[in-house]
Every structure is written in C-alpha cells, then in structure tokens.
Amino acid sequence: MFKSWVLTCLSIIVMLSGVSLRAQSFGFGCLGLVGGYAGYSYQIYKPTGLNTYVQTFNLIRKDSLQGAMQNFGKSSGYRVGINFFRADLKGLILTAKGFYQYLGEENDASVVSSYGSTYNTSFDFNLRSWGFGFDLGTSLTYSLSWKVIDASLLFNSAQFTNTTNNPGAVTIVNTYKTDKQVLGYTVGTGFILAIIGHYVSLEGFAGYTYLKIDMVKQDNGTYLTVNESSSTEMKNFIDKGGFNAVIQLNVGFPL
Numbered sequence: 001m002f003k004s005w006v007l008t009c010l011s012i013i014v015m016l017s018g019v020s021l022r023a024q025s026f027g028f029g030c031l032g033l034v035g036g037y038a039g040y041s042y043q044i045y046k047p048t049g050l051n052t053y054v055q056t057f058n059l060i061r062k063d064s065l066q067g068a069m070q071n072f073g074k075s076s077g078y079r080v081g082i083n084f085f086r087a088d089l090k091g092l093i094l095t096a097k098g099f100y101q102y103l104g105e106e107n108d109a110s111v112v113s114s115y116g117s118t119y120n121t122s123f124d125f126n127l128r129s130w131g132f133g134f135d136l137g138t139s140l141t142y143s144l145s146w147k148v149i150d151a152s153l154l155f156n157s158a159q160f161t162n163t164t165n166n167p168g169a170v171t172i173v174n175t176y177k178t179d180k181q182v183l184g185y186t187v188g189t190g191f192i193l194a195i196i197g198h199y200v201s202l203e204g205f206a207g208y209t210y211l212k213i214d215m216v217k218q219d220n221g222t223y224l225t226v227n228e229s230s231s232t233e234m235k236n237f238i239d240k241g242g243f244n245a246v247i248q249l250n251v252g253f254p255l
Helices: 002-017 048-060
Strands: 033-044 065-067 074-089 092-112 118-139 144-165 172-177 182-196 200-210 243-254
Touching: 033 092, 033 200, 048 092, 048 118, 074 118, 074 243, 092 144, 118 182, 144 200, 182 243
Parallel strands: none
Antiparallel strands: 033 074, 033 243, 065 092, 074 092, 092 118, 118 144, 144 172, 144 182, 182 200, 200 243
8 A cells, every 4th residue: 555655656756847838927936935833633553553553551550540541543733844846736725845854742641659759750752754745726715725635754753751750759760762763644634724925824734644653662672562561573663554643834936
C-alpha cells in the first residue's frame, strides 16, 4: 500500500511538472506564490504496546493509586512550513510544500508509597516529523478553494519519557527514542479561504496518517520492554495512525 501510494504521488508530480504555470488570472504573479505558514495539528493514533505498558503500570499499583494513568492515543501540537510555490495550472491550483511538525501527549499518575508519602509518575510521548508533499485543488469561489487531494511523505522520530518525582529524593528520568527516522505519510482533503487576496489565507486539512513505530530504546541500547516487570522487548509501540486534522495561516508572496 505504501509503495503504491508513493508511486502514484510521483507520477502525478511528473505529469504536472510538464504543465506551464499560468497564475495571472488568480493574481499570483507570473510564476505563482511562495510563502510560509504555521498552525495547529491534531493526530489520533493507536499505541497498542504503550497502552499495554500503561495498563500494567496501573495494575501493579492498583491498591496505592490516587489517580490512574490514562491511555494514550490523541496527540496535538504545531506545524510550521514553507509553500515552495502555489500556482494555477489552467484552473487547477498546485502547491508544493515542506514542513516540520511536533505532536505530544502526556499523562501522569499519583501513587502513595508504603511510607505514606505521595509521588508522581508521568509518561510523555512526542513525535517529531519532517514532511514534504503537494496538494492539488480548484477554485470554488473568488475566496474559497477546495484541496481535492493533499498528500505528504513524513520522516518521523518518536520519544517516550518516563519521569518519577519522589519528594526529597532524586527525580528518575528514563528516555527512549527511535534509533532512526521512520517513514509515514498523510493523505486527505481540505480547503483554502482567502483573507487578504491570495496573499493571506486560512487553510484546513482532514485526512489519514499512516504511522507505525515498532521499538524505542535508550541511548545505552536498552529497549523499552512490554512492561516494567518484563525483560521482553516491546515491538508494537505504535501499531498504526489514524485521523489527522490541521488548521493553519498562510502568508504568500508573488514570484
């Protein structure tokens, strides 16, 4: 599925690259627009291995928990990027873009120790992604355009941090990371709403993100295990991605 999606994207880009850029009718400038953008991103994902780790954490401490650790699966953050160009191709609006995205989710739990003191444990997951892609749309009205397809390749790196704060004691921090970037992709649809001509616009995206991360490890080579009482390495940290939504503000300049 992933390979076929990549081949389809490349084929579309190659075909479109042979079409002359005619942006005058949209007021873009002779070659279109270049600009930047920033916005909010929301991602649903399925971390089967991580949630099993959380559930075992709660089970081991079920008689001393003041507040249980919640499951993971909904992260949010920001996206900043560049529109390398946005141009009109005989009525079809093509954008080539690149971006950096940060998503995070954190949960914690309070535990009463055998000495009667309360300590806090937090689990923090974050996902950093570099993305490169394109969208192809059409103008519906003077100010509103529909992005028929919006697709990007993602280069992902994940981090999981387990922090325990004991009153009067040293804070214990264990950090696990992917040892290399993991490929993923997003595909969906969206809109572009012009605010100031075509130079300042509000843009939205909704679609599906493919995301799969098997293992994370510490800098010393120790892998995260299926639970804190096991020596078996976790191999399903994140099983798959899911729904993704982005809302962003674009600023463009004529080429």
